[in-house]
Every structure is written in C-alpha cells, then in structure tokens.
Amino acid sequence: MNLYTQADSNVRKTWFLVFGFLIFIILIGWFFSYLLDSPVVLMIAVLFSILMSFGSYWYSDKIVLAMMKAKPIEKKDNPKLYLLVENLCITAGLPLPKIYIIEEKQPNAFATGRNAQHAVVAVTRGLLERLEKIELEGVIGHELSHIGNKDMLLQTLVVVLVGSVVMLSDFFLRISFRSSRRSSDSRNKGGGLLIVLGIVAAILAPIAAKMIQLAISRKREFLADASGALLTRYPEGLARALEKIAADPSPLKVANNSANHLFIYSPLRGNQTKGWFARLFMTHPPIEERIRALRGMETAQ
Numbered sequence: 001m002n003l004y005t006q007a008d009s010n011v012r013k014t015w016f017l018v019f020g021f022l023i024f025i026i027l028i029g030w031f032f033s034y035l036l037d038s039p040v041v042l043m044i045a046v047l048f049s050i051l052m053s054f055g056s057y058w059y060s061d062k063i064v065l066a067m068m069k070a071k072p073i074e075k076k077d078n079p080k081l082y083l084l085v086e087n088l089c090i091t092a093g094l095p096l097p098k099i100y101i102i103e104e105k106q107p108n109a110f111a112t113g114r115n116a117q118h119a120v121v122a123v124t125r126g127l128l129e130r131l132e133k134i135e136l137e138g139v140i141g142h143e144l145s146h147i148g149n150k151d152m153l154l155q156t157l158v159v160v161l162v163g164s165v166v167m168l169s170d171f172f173l174r175i176s177f178r179s180s181r182r183s184s185d186s187r188n189k190g191g192g193l194l195i196v197l198g199i200v201a202a203i204l205a206p207i208a209a210k211m212i213q214l215a216i217s218r219k220r221e222f223l224a225d226a227s228g229a230l231l232t233r234y235p236e237g238l239a240r241a242l243e244k245i246a247a248d249p250s251p252l253k254v255a256n257n258s259a260n261h262l263f264i265y266s267p268l269r270g271n272q273t274k275g276w277f278a279r280l281f282m283t284h285p286p287i288e289e290r291i292r293a294l295r296g297m298e299t300a301q
Contacts, residue, residue: 002096004263010051012114013154017154018054018056018057021052022050025048025052029043029044030049032172048236050078056154057114057115060112060114060153061112061113061114061118061120064112064262065100065112065120065122065257066253067249067254067256067259068102068110068259069102069103069123069178070100070101070102070122070253071100071101071102071103071193072098072099072100073099073100075100077153078099078101078128081099081128081136082099083135084133084136084140085097085099085121085144088137088140088141088144088231089144089234092115092141092144092145092147092148092231094144094147095116095117095119096119097111097116097119097121097144097147098113098119098120098121099120099121099122099123099172100120100122100123101122101123101124101125101127101128102122102123102124102254103124104124104125104126104250104252104253104254104265105124105125105126105250106124106126106207106248106250106251106252106269107124107126107127107129107130107131107244107245107248107250108123108124108126108127108245108252108263108265108267109121109122109123109124109127109139109143109263110122110143110152110153110262110263110264111143111144111146111161111262112150112154113147113152113153114261115153116147116148116150117138119127119147119152121140121144121147122184123139123140124243124252125126126248126250127139127245130244130248131241131244132240134232134234134237134243135171135237135238135244136241137232137234137237138226138228138229138235138238138239138240138241139238139245139264140228141226141227141228141229141231141232141238142224142227142228142238142264143228143264144226144228144231145223145224145225145227145228145231146220146224146290148227149188149220149223149224151220151224152262177250201249214286218282218283218285219286220262221284221285222285222290222293223291225238225290226292226297227291227294228296229294229297235295235297236294236295238294239291239294239295242264242265242287242291242294243287244290244291245264245265246265246287249269250269251269252268252269255267255268260283261283261284265284265287266282266284287301
C-alpha cells in the first residue's frame, strides 16, 4: 500500500467509523427501549448518536486539545519552531497548521484536525527543550505526514467516539439499577436481565474502546515514520528523537487511555510490556522496530 492508497483508505475508515457508530448506538437504544418498553430510550439514543457522530467530525480536534490542555501560539511566541514547521510544510506541499504547546516536561507530540486546511500540530514543552533541531524536524515531519496521509481525523474521532460509548454504557447501567428497584412492578420483568446487561456492557466498554483503537492499524505509525524521514531526508534525526522520547521517564499528567494512540509515542510511562500477548493490544509498534526500520532506510540510501 503506497502513500496515496493509504490516505484514501483512511478516508473510507473515517466514514465507516462514523456511520458504524451511529448504527451501533441506535441498535443499543432499540434493544433497551424494547426491554424497558419505553420508546423514549430509543429517541434519546438516536439523538445522542446523531449529535455525537457529526459533532465529533466538526469539534473532535477542539475536544482533544482541551483534554490535553494545549494552548495555541503565534509566530512571535516561538519564531524558530514556526520557521521549522513552515519550511517542512513547503517541502510537503501542505498548508501551515496551527501550532499548540502543551506545558508538560515529557517530550511528545501529536497532530489532529479534520483535514489539512484545519490541522493542528501540538508539541510538549519537554520536546522543545530536549531535542536538537534535526531531531525536532524528524518529529514534526512525522506529524505532518499524519496530516498528509489523512490519519489525524481518524485518530481524533476515535478519542471522542470511544468516550461516547463508555458514557452511554454508564447511562444504561444506571437505567438497569433503577429498573431493578422497580422490580416489584409486574410489568417490569426485565429488571434482572437489565442489570446483567448493564454490568456486561460496563465490562465490555473498555475492551470495545481498545479494539476500536486497534482498528487503526499500527502500520500508520511505520508509514508516518517513513514519510517523515523522506520529508526531512534524514531518517537518523527521527530515530534519535524516538530514542530520547522513549527513554524519558517524565509522566504526562494529561495523558489518558482514550488519547494514547494520538501521540508519536505512548505517553503512559511504565506500562509498556514486551510479551507477545500484550503486544497485540499496543496502540504503537515497538519502539525498537520503528528505530530499526528508520536506520534501515539510512543504510539503504
């Protein structure tokens, strides 16, 4: 799969995710409205799914930036960073994205936005302080490649939709327990079943959230690494940057599981395991494999 087919594939995945989410929520609403014998539940589910699906398309980037407590900067705030991003955008043929700073010590970065014209690149203060210029270029090149590959919309939508599924699960769980309190009512024979379904939904929601994240192939990170290295023409710069980012023990206070996959490297420190089973549930490829691939590009040149 080349760069262009990957971009087209991500657009299709985006719309599949949005409409699949819409149908999924409606089916859940219908099932619970049937058990509760209340059409109002279905109406709430339909309205919720429509608002969240289309709202996530238009506002998911703003939600993620708010979650990460990222602040926008202007050219006068950091001229060197702006010039670096501008030069890489010219090389990549991309419009200049908005630039945000996260006041955290951990070196990390991510891209978000619904398209190249409304894109955002966010970097932590630690990234600016820890990396040399050539390493920072590698990271920015990686994030601009996500924009060029149309990855960031799919990544950002996952954060909002996963959170929505979890909230909806909690909503139905509360309905289940309230129904159980009215179990003495002869018409409410499904109370016990609703409790079981609510508990099952609450247990499965985090698993479903993780599977949605994994639906976005880890190959996008390899592709962004390769595309970014080609953009800067120096794979070693990104390889060294990844080594520094992975080795830094600083926690990211705003990090959470739902947004973990957005970053260039997992912001959750101390939770990386190397067992084969654990690797099945990783949102990023192993850092050693990414660095090996980048340095393989260097020797192949």
